[in-house]
Amino acid sequence: xxxxxxxxxxxxxxxxxxxxxxxxxxxxxxxxxxxxxxxxxxxxxxxxxxxxxxxxxxxxxxxxxxxxxxxxxxxxxxxxxxxxxxxxxxxxxxxxxxxxxxxxxxxxxxxxxxxxxxxxxxxxxxxxxxxxxxxxxxxxxxxxxxxxxxxxxxxxxxxxxxxxxxxxxxxxxxxxxxxxxxxxxxxxxxxxxxxxxxxxxxxxxxxxxxxxxxxxxxxxxxxxxxxxxxxxxxxxxxxxxxxxxxxxxxxxxxxxxxxxxxxxxxxxxxxxxxxxxxxxxxxxxxxxxxxxxxxxxxxxxxxxxxxxxxxxxxxxxxxxxxxxxxxxxxxxxxxxxxxxxxxxxxxxxxxxxxxxxxxxxxxxxxxxxxxxxxxxxxxxxxxxxxxx
Amino acid sequence: xxxxxxxxxxxxxxxxxxxxxxxxxxxxxxxxxxxxxxxxxxxxxxxxxxxxxxxxxxxxxxxxxxxxxxxxxxxxxxxxxxxxxxxxxxxxxxxxxxxxxxxxxxxxxxxxxxxxxxxxxxxxxxxxxxxxxxxxxxxxxxxxxxxxxxxxxxxxxxxxxxxxxxxxxxxxxxxxxxxxxxxxxxxxxxxxxxxxxxxxxxxxxxxxxxxxxxxxxxxxxxxxxxxxxxxxxxxxxxxxxxxxxxxxxxxxxxxxxxxxxxxxxxxxxxxxxxxxxxxxxxxxxxxxxxxxxxxxxxxxxxxxxxxxxxxxxxxxxxxxxxxxxxxxxxxxxxxxxxxxxxxxxxxxxxxxxxxxxxxxxxxxxxxxxxxxxxxxxxxxxxxxxxxx
DNA sequence: TCGGGCTGTCCGAGGGTGTCG
DNA sequence: CCGACACCCTCGGACAGCCCG
Numbered sequence: 001x002x003x004x005x006x007x008x009x010x011x012x013x014x015x016x017x018x019x020x021x022x023x024x025x026x027x028x029x030x031x032x033x034x035x036x037x038x039x040x041x042x043x044x045x046x047x048x049x050x051x052x053x054x055x056x057x058x059x060x061x062x063x064x065x066x067x068x069x070x071x072x073x074x075x076x077x078x079x080x081x082x083x084x085x086x087x088x089x090x091x092x093x094x095x096x097x098x099x100x101x102x103x104x105x106x107x108x109x110x111x112x113x114x115x116x117x118x119x120x121x122x123x124x125x126x127x128x129x130x131x132x133x134x135x136x137x138x139x140x141x142x143x144x145x146x147x148x149x150x151x152x153x154x155x156x157x158x159x160x161x162x163x164x165x166x167x168x169x170x171x172x173x174x175x176x177x178x179x180x181x182x183x184x185x186x187x188x189x190x191x192x193x194x195x196x197x198x199x200x201x202x203x204x205x206x207x208x209x210x211x212x213x214x215x216x217x218x219x220x221x222x223x224x225x226x227x228x229x230x231x232x233x234x235x236x237x238x239x240x241x242x243x244x245x246x247x248x249x250x251x252x253x254x255x256x257x258x259x260x261x262x263x264x265x266x267x268x269x270x271x272x273x274x275x276x277x278x279x280x281x282x283x284x285x286x287x288x289x290x291x292x293x294x295x296x297x298x299x300x301x302x303x304x305x306x307x308x309x310x311x312x313x314x315x316x317x318x319x320x321x322x323x324x325x326x327x328x329x330x331x332x333x334x335x336x337x338x339x340x341x342x343x344x345x346x347x348x349x350x351x352x353x354x355x356x357x358x359x360x361x362x363x364x365x366x367x368x369x370x371x372x373x374x375x376x377x378x379x380x381x382x383x384x385x386x387x388x
Numbered sequence: 389x390x391x392x393x394x395x396x397x398x399x400x401x402x403x404x405x406x407x408x409x410x411x412x413x414x415x416x417x418x419x420x421x422x423x424x425x426x427x428x429x430x431x432x433x434x435x436x437x438x439x440x441x442x443x444x445x446x447x448x449x450x451x452x453x454x455x456x457x458x459x460x461x462x463x464x465x466x467x468x469x470x471x472x473x474x475x476x477x478x479x480x481x482x483x484x485x486x487x488x489x490x491x492x493x494x495x496x497x498x499x500x501x502x503x504x505x506x507x508x509x510x511x512x513x514x515x516x517x518x519x520x521x522x523x524x525x526x527x528x529x530x531x532x533x534x535x536x537x538x539x540x541x542x543x544x545x546x547x548x549x550x551x552x553x554x555x556x557x558x559x560x561x562x563x564x565x566x567x568x569x570x571x572x573x574x575x576x577x578x579x580x581x582x583x584x585x586x587x588x589x590x591x592x593x594x595x596x597x598x599x600x601x602x603x604x605x606x607x608x609x610x611x612x613x614x615x616x617x618x619x620x621x622x623x624x625x626x627x628x629x630x631x632x633x634x635x636x637x638x639x640x641x642x643x644x645x646x647x648x649x650x651x652x653x654x655x656x657x658x659x660x661x662x663x664x665x666x667x668x669x670x671x672x673x674x675x676x677x678x679x680x681x682x683x684x685x686x687x688x689x690x691x692x693x694x695x696x697x698x699x700x701x702x703x704x705x706x707x708x709x710x711x712x713x714x715x716x717x718x719x720x721x722x723x724x725x726x727x728x729x730x731x732x733x734x735x736x737x738x739x740x741x742x743x744x745x746x747x748x749x750x751x752x753x754x755x756x757x758x759x760x761x762x763x764x765x766x767x768x769x770x771x772x773x774x775x776x
Numbered sequence: 777t778c779g780g781g782c783t784g785t786c787c788g789a790g791g792g793t794g795t796c797g
Numbered sequence: 798c799c800g801a802c803a804c805c806c807t808c809g810g811a812c813a814g815c816c817c818g
Binding site: 046091093094095096098099104106109111115120121123124127128131136137138139140141142143152153155156159160161263264265267268294297298300301304323324326327328329331 | 434479481482483484486487492494497499503508509511512515516519524525526527528529530531540541543544547548549651652653655656682685686688689692711712714715716717719
Binding site: 060 | 790791792793794
């Protein structure tokens with residue numbers, strides 16, 4: 001489909017580098033000039049409301065009314081204007097519209113932190129949804145966020161008259177900073193914590209983590225460790241809470257969670273720490289619930305290095321289900337999160353907010369789905385274990 | 389003389405708050421509202437050029453001259469104006485500026501394809517570099533790109549007066565489509581192929597791949613297979629070419645490359661295919677050069693499933709050095725690519741282009757750096773091999 | 777007295793959006 | 798219903814006046 005009509009009137013006749021060969025300038029060209037007026041200089045100027053008005057035989061305000069779907073335009077007139085717009089392939093100027101109305105049909109997207117699988121996919125889906133809803137998105141991404149950068153980004157967006165600012169970042173700190181910045185536009189943030197001051201979109205981290213731990217318990221584990229994401233991550237906090245609560249609900253003992261930074265290397269360190277602490281009195285746990293798949297990979301690596309068999313001696317459960325997880329050694333059991341859905345949810349909330357800021361609700365529904373692969377299994381019985 | 393009395397006769401507060409009105413009452417009032425004027429309604433209106441002019445005791449043109457760094461402004465005046473701008477924290481209105489000058493200080497970024505590690509990091513670094521250079525970036529991301537979506541994105545950007553369009557996508561097809569779209573702004577694309585019609589930024593894929601294969605040969609391999617990225621990927625094509633050329637340069641035999649889609653699962657399929665095709669007449673290769681780390685993970689998985697030891701029986705080399713690669717089983721030898729550097733390169737080219745479209749050169753310098761870990765080793769000798 | 781460097785006034789754009797009549 | 802008019806905010810060209818050497 002896409003390939004076929006790629007042939008477009010080959011641009012730049014001058015400067016000489018069109019689609020070199022193949023493209024074959026075939027295409028019936030044309031269409032180019034129908035689009036706008038040609039100034040004496042030869043450059044095409046996009047059609048304006050006035051051009052449309054002239055062609056339709058009305059005033060430019062009427063064109064404006066048609067454009068904004070305002071009442072007070074006879075149907076027949078409306079049609080004439082619409083035809084004129086089509087004929088001239090008229091498109092309103094965003095700059096002029098923004099200047100006059102202070103509305104920009106633009107959403108500001110701030111992405112703070114590493115471009116990991118989750119955030120990247122959510123941002124992409126959000127982007128697609130925004131464009132589908134006819135919004136433009138101006139983006140400010142920053143790996144390291146500090147108050148100054150965040151403030152600069154917000155101010156830049158505000159002066160661009162964005163209609164809403166979306167924050168995709170799991171870091172509590174980024175959210176706190178942005179919440180604190182004086183701004184005149186609504187803020188929609190991905191946040192697992194409901195601290196107020198913004199519109200919230202989230203996945204149900206608590207429930208997802210609970211399901212994971214319940215599963216491990218259901219297959220017989222009673223000593224379940226946890227490798228958590230960074231303390232500043234709201235998602236990590238929720239998962240820790242769910243892990244802890246669930247163990248408590250089953251009256252199971254719990255070890256202190258080991259804190260990582262979402263990266264594999266920290267998972268490796270966590271794995272080594274568990275192994276290093278091992279002694280007759282403190283055996284390895286029989287299962288480890290890891291905060292994300294990347295860290296789980298590191299844990300797997302540490303165990304492999306130490307000759308700890310997974311899931312033979314220890315079961316490992318991840319979180320996220322990144323595409324690679326199915327190919328870890330062993331293939332990782334994990335909780336799948338629908339990041340694309342999250343991205344679409346974000347835009348849905350934005351749209352709600354733009355209609356009525358008061359009535360807009362949050363969206364925190366999506367629950368992860370369990371994917372059982374080969375890194376989890378029932379624990380060996382005491383007998384079998386010592387018989388090793 | 390202080391700026392305060394520069395003012396024009398205080399106009400009646402009646403007429404609303406346009407630059408047209410007297411803007412009187414300045415005297416003491418100025419200091420009060422440092423940030424902007426307060427309209428009768430109470431909402432703060434951002435300061436305009438006229439406000440700055442009044443405070444600095446000059447005309448708005450002079451402010452404009454200072455703003456645009458035009459000559460013909462006495463140094464002392466310039467300073468006064470700048471102080472006034474600071475005092476009012478004046479920031480020019482992007483919309484008005486764009487409307488009047490047709491320049492927007494905005495770069496359009498089109499990202500086509502999956503948000504993988506490489507593109508995501510390059511895009512992030514580009515974004516940071518753009519903001520550092522005081523440019524705004526409006527983004528259009530699309531997982532699946534077809535001519536229509538791409539065209540829509542370009543048109544949207546053009547009508548927003550972006551000063552350049554950046555395309556981050558390894559897909560030849562996306563590039564071809566965009567090249568073909570009539571547009572009035574320069575296009576800067578990440579592309580490993582120099583087909584003309586746009587400004588090019590790239591990493592030296594050929595050289596990186598050549599180094600990888602040379603390395604395998606240097607440690608004794610003579611039967612080196614290749615698992616390539618999709619045919620539509622320019623990077624993949626370059627790597628295939630380098631692999632093939634290098635084998636030829638050493639007069640080594642070569643197998644047909646197996647095509648994947650960059651994802652682990654396709655790597656797994658490729659691995660199985662190699663194993664399945666094995667028979668006494670067609671033994672496994674002693675080394676596999678894989679197009680990226682994700683697919684290498686899949687290959688490792690397939691080999692593990694089949695009991696093929698890595699690097700004992702087959703060495704595996706990846707490409708990219710994603711953060712997880714160090715934790716694969718075994719830790720993967722690979723070629724590290726500096727995606728952040730690529731992102732910065734993109735912005736550098738954009739800046740060059742904006743200064744002088746003709747003189748701007750391409751940037752295709754960066755070569756990957758080899759990272760040897762545990763998935764590669766010299767092949768076992770024939771004797772040792774059969775002795776297994 | 778004259779030539780130049782700074783600045784100010786005076787518009788016309790730029791492409792729309794409101795309100796009023 | 799629909800047209801007039803004012804306004805959003807900035808750019809930039811035309812032109813004149815001022816100060817200074």
